Amino acid sequence: xxxxxxxxxxxxxxxxxxxxxxxxxxxxxxxxxxxxxxxxxxxxxxxxxxxxxxxxxxxxxxxxxxxxxxxxxxxxxxxxxxxxxxxxxxxxxxxxxxxxxxxxxxxxxxxxxxxxxxxxxxxxxxxxxxxxxxxxxxxxxxxxxxxxxxxxxxxxxxxxxxxxxxxxxxxxxxxxxxxxxxxxxxxxxxxxxxxxxxxxxxxxxxxxxxxxxxxxxxxxxxxxxxxxxxxxxxxxxxxxxxxxxxxxxxxxxxxxxxxxxxxxxxxxxxxxxxxxxxxxxxxxxxxxxxxxxxxxxxxxxxxxxxxx
Numbered sequence: 001x002x003x004x005x006x007x008x009x010x011x012x013x014x015x016x017x018x019x020x021x022x023x024x025x026x027x028x029x030x031x032x033x034x035x036x037x038x039x040x041x042x043x044x045x046x047x048x049x050x051x052x053x054x055x056x057x058x059x060x061x062x063x064x065x066x067x068x069x070x071x072x073x074x075x076x077x078x079x080x081x082x083x084x085x086x087x088x089x090x091x092x093x094x095x096x097x098x099x100x101x102x103x104x105x106x107x108x109x110x111x112x113x114x115x116x117x118x119x120x121x122x123x124x125x126x127x128x129x130x131x132x133x134x135x136x137x138x139x140x141x142x143x144x145x146x147x148x149x150x151x152x153x154x155x156x157x158x159x160x161x162x163x164x165x166x167x168x169x170x171x172x173x174x175x176x177x178x179x180x181x182x183x184x185x186x187x188x189x190x191x192x193x194x195x196x197x198x199x200x201x202x203x204x205x206x207x208x209x210x211x212x213x214x215x216x217x218x219x220x221x222x223x224x225x226x227x228x229x230x231x232x233x234x235x236x237x238x239x240x241x242x243x244x245x246x247x248x249x250x251x252x253x254x255x256x257x258x259x260x261x262x263x264x265x266x267x268x269x270x271x272x273x274x275x276x277x278x279x280x281x282x283x284x285x286x287x288x289x290x291x292x293x294x295x296x297x298x299x300x301x302x303x304x305x306x307x308x
Contacts, residue, residue: 002233002297003027004276004290005068012046012100013053016065020057022291026273028066028106028230031096037072037085039092042099050100060101066159066230066273067100069093069107075143076110076136076170086110087143090158094147097156104229104273106159106193109171109180110143112136116168122241123165123172123203126218129179136170141183148186159229161193164201164238164245172202172243174222181223191229194219195277196236196263197248200255203241207255212262225266231274233260233297249278250293260297265304 003026006015012029019027032039054060073090077083090107097105114132129137144158160180165172181190199206199215206212219225235253238244251257263269276293283292 001025001273002294013049016053026064028068028275031067034070047099063103065102066104067097067102069105074110075140076112078113087147091147091150094151094156098154104159105156106161106230109160110140111168112170113168125173125203128175137179140180145185148189157189157191159191159193162195162198164198164243166243166245174219178223191227193230194228195232196255196259197234200236200240201238201242201244205240206259209258209262212258225268232277233274234277247278249289250296261300264301
């Protein structure tokens with residue numbers, strides 16, 4: 001289940017057609033301009049074209065399509081007005097996903113704001129959230145409960161994404177994600193997105209197969225591996241614990257190939273979409289880097305299958 005985040009320029013269905021042309025198994029999209037608060041409603045024609053294309057590909061009512069929410073949303077904001085605005089936009093994101101038969105909406109948990117962190121300060125992992133972080137996490141829980149109450153019966157799951165912990169962003173510690181899931185009223189509507197770059201830059205070392213397996217075990221203890229609905233497969237430009245959110249092509253960063261191998265060897269994740277968010281240039285032979293990265297991952301997956 002390998003794919004990439006593809007552009008919806010010119011029509012959302014273009015991302016599906018491009019995924020087909022590149023022989024991908026899945027795709028991630030924005031359902032709207034991710035950098036604007038104002039949202040133009042989907043037309044019935046846009047919905048129909050999208051759903052018809054999904055059906056043609058055999059992807060309708062499957063887990064092959066992922067949406068990523070707007071970067072503007074901050075459900076942890078201590079400012080009531082800003083949080084209300086964020087909650088409204090997140091509700092719209094879920095409404096669009098539901099209309100378009102998209103089962104997963106990836107969302108950054110949010111930034112607590114308040115007391116800034118020191119420059120270069122490393123993440124402290126496994127120690128539990130600070131009091132200020134707990135207040136931010138509680139605001140996320142309240143936001144999600146409010147959104148769920150407004151959207152009764154929706155099937156689309158909000159997938160809280162692991163983060164590097166830049167600024168005052170929450171979600172850099174696996175325990176943050178578990179904290180939220182344990183406290184929302186409808187935990188079945190929450191899943192997770194495990195971003196390999198973010199996890200590495202946060203401070204989780206996956207540079208050997210033993211270390212990578214231990215990190216997955218830590219995630220299982222804190223949040224639950226079975227609730228990972230999406231992977232973002234990105235290598236990391238920043239070192240382990242750098243808190244630098246910059247993606248590299250597979251095998252060209254600091255994650256270590258063992259990071260990806262440990263995931264691919266686990267049969268729990270066979271049917272979980274694994275999405276590239278790497279740059280779109282071509283290699284020296286004129287081949288799209290998405291195809292280069294996916295070919296590398298498929299070779300690793302074949303080896304993992306043989307070794308089971």
